[in-house]
Amino acid sequence: MEKLALAADHGGFELKEILKEFIAGLGGYELNDLGVYAAEPVDYPKYGRLAAEAVASGQADRGIIFCGTGIGISIAANKLQGIRAANCTSEFMAEMSRRHNDANILALGGRIVEPELAKKIVRVWLDTPFDGGRHARRVRQIEP
């Protein structure tokens, strides 16, 4: 089973809950929800870091993170070595973030992406492999 870490701030809490149920329904994924567990205001950097640490340490294979826009939490996650968090608003972005960037974290904005579109984005992101080849060379150059 592929292990997925989930994390959100209050801006992404509701979408995280919807997608947690959706992904559980797909089967084949072990979900580790790192919070937040209620819609009260919290600071997104903590939750971006929690998911990024889970992926960087190998506790999780990939992660999906949520805040209001997907921006702040993806910036926070991307501070960790080896993390490639992609904030996606379309299925095409999700596909390309996997094929070309080998994104290991998907970020979604709870105030940007409607739940039905978010489900499609997540499905494409989970199902799309990395193309490798010339893209592997480019991805390697990202690391400091």
Ligand code: RB5
């Ligand atoms: C919280 O209000 C909001 O700033 C946060 O969820 C996120 O959108 C930040 O980038």
